[in-house]
Amino acid sequence: xxxxxxxxxxxxxxxxxxxxxxxxxxxxxxxxxxxxxxxxxxxxxxxxxxxxxxxxxxxxxxxxxxxxxxxxxxxxxxxxxxxxxxxxxxxxxxxxxxxxxxxxxxxxxxxxxxxxxxxxxxxxxxxxxxxxxxxxxxxxxxxxxxxxxxxxxxxxxxxxxxxxxxxxxxxxxxxxxxxxxxxxxxxxxxxxxxxxxxxxxxxxxxxxxxxxxxxxxxx
Amino acid sequence: xxxxxxxxxxxxxxxxxxxxxxxxxxxxxxxxxxxxxxxxxxxxxxxxxxxxxxxxxxxxxxxxxxxxxxxxxxxxxxxxxxxxxxxxxxxxxxxxxxxxxxxxxxxxxxxxxxxxxxxxxxxxxxxxxxxxxxxxxxxxxxxxxxxxxxxxxxxxxxxxxxxxxxxxxxxxxxxxxxxxxxxxxxxxxxxxxxxxxxxxxxxxxxxxxxxxxxxx
Numbered sequence: 518x519x520x521x522x523x524x525x526x527x528x529x530x531x532x533x534x535x536x537x538x539x540x541x542x543x544x545x546x547x548x549x550x551x552x553x554x555x556x557x558x559x560x561x562x563x564x565x566x567x568x569x570x571x572x573x574x575x576x577x578x579x580x581x582x583x584x585x586x587x588x589x590x591x592x593x594x595x596x597x598x599x600x601x602x603x604x605x606x607x608x609x610x611x612x613x614x615x616x617x618x619x620x621x622x623x624x625x626x627x628x629x630x631x632x633x634x635x636x637x638x639x640x641x642x643x644x645x646x647x648x649x650x651x652x653x654x655x656x657x658x659x660x661x662x663x664x665x666x667x668x669x670x671x672x673x674x675x676x677x678x679x680x681x682x683x684x685x686x687x688x689x690x691x692x693x694x695x696x697x698x699x700x701x702x703x704x705x706x707x708x709x710x711x712x713x714x715x716x717x718x719x720x721x722x723x724x725x726x727x728x729x730x731x732x733x734x735x736x
Numbered sequence: 737x738x739x740x741x742x743x744x745x746x747x748x749x750x751x752x753x754x755x756x757x758x759x760x761x762x763x764x765x766x767x768x769x770x771x772x773x774x775x776x777x778x779x780x781x782x783x784x785x786x787x788x789x790x791x792x793x794x795x796x797x798x799x800x801x802x803x804x805x806x807x808x809x810x811x812x813x814x815x816x817x818x819x820x821x822x823x824x825x826x827x828x829x830x831x832x833x834x835x836x837x838x839x840x841x842x843x844x845x846x847x848x849x850x851x852x853x854x855x856x857x858x859x860x861x862x863x864x865x866x867x868x869x870x871x872x873x874x875x876x877x878x879x880x881x882x883x884x885x886x887x888x889x890x891x892x893x894x895x896x897x898x899x900x901x902x903x904x905x906x907x908x909x910x911x912x913x914x915x916x917x918x919x920x921x922x923x924x925x926x927x928x929x930x931x932x933x934x935x936x937x938x939x940x941x942x943x944x945x946x947x948x949x950x951x952x
Contacts, residue, residue, distance in 0.1 A: 701807070
């Protein structure tokens with residue numbers, strides 16, 4: 518095939534990459550914040566709230582992302598939720614991610630030795646200070662690998678948004694494939710690019726893991 | 737919300753869920769064979785084989801499944817192989833899960849103390865019988881929970897094959913949602929069916945885990 522085609526499609530591929538990164542970053546941010554709130558709320562001594570949140574997490578984790586996306590995109594308007602394609606994609610990624618992040622944070626909270634909390638309480642630290650200065654830094658060490666892993670999973674789910682015509686990278690590559698009749702080569706290029714990105718992110722994750730562990734070791 | 741719309745679609749969705757289930761089972765069966773083969777390559781003395789296995793695992797874990805599906809979907813005609821979309825889809829699911837399963841196998845192999853294989857070799861076991869009688873039975877027991885988990889992930893991932901035109905649960909609900917104009921009810925029903933399948937599998941996995949647990 519003619520590789521100058523990639524040059525010709527450069528602008529649309531770049532904008533696709535931009536949308537991919539936007540959806541990924543915004544979806545992940547939404548998922549992390551919502552997941553953290555869910556994990557915090559699940560620690561409250563209110564049984565019905567805990568059951569409800571647990572059920573929500575199980576439902577989201579037990580159903581395919583594609584079905585959740587269709588539900589939001591096709592079913593949303595039926596219950597009065599009308600969003601443009603990119604916000605729909607970000608919201609879907611955020612909801613999907615929040616269930617997994619909530620579980621990661623829950624495990625993180627459980628990994629903090631109770632003795633540390635008791636020590637902080639006996640030193641007169643406020644609950645806010647304990648959360649910020651004891652729980653969070655300690656659990657971060659335990660959860661960095663799972664967080665990186667989930668971020669990688671989310672980055673791969675972004676391509677599914679092409680199904681509802683979010684103009685991310687996969688969508689742009691598919692239109693390019695359809696117009697140039699060079700479907701295999703373009704998809705292969707996308708696969709290689711993704712492979713590179715995922716390897717890069719997992720490398721960064723290992724660096725972060727190293728830094729966090731070193732920081733905690735020094736402290 | 738109209739319950740009737742969901743009830744009308746239910747029989748069709750349930751029969752499509754059967755398709756989803758057997759496709760996922762076929763995918764994980766293929767994945768186990770490939771995962772086992774990859775593990776043997778990784779444990780082999782040949783450097784090229786070890787390298788190839790590592791690249792395979794890294795590629796199939798690093799590329800989104802939807803991209804893999806389209807890659808296979810376009811690759812086969814490119815090299816002149818004509819197979820039905822269903823076969824290509826199961827093949828891709830198998831290739832993808834093979835990468836994950838090989839990692840599960842590797843983890844369970846590492847969990848078996850090295851001394852066992854060494855002791856067996858010292859007692860005159862051949863390397864084949866070390867695998868058959870010492871390592872594989874224990875690996876199977878150790879990896880069962882992770883394999884059931886992988887099957888659940890695969891069952892959810894199989895929804896993506898609807899995009900390349902295989903009629904399974906997601907594809908059927910998409911068709912129903914479009915023709916009945918009741919997307920909300922239809923997708924909720926589909927989601928509940930997926931959930932029911934996954935919870936059943938998880939319960940089955942927990943049962944197996946208890947059954948296979950060694951006393952003491």
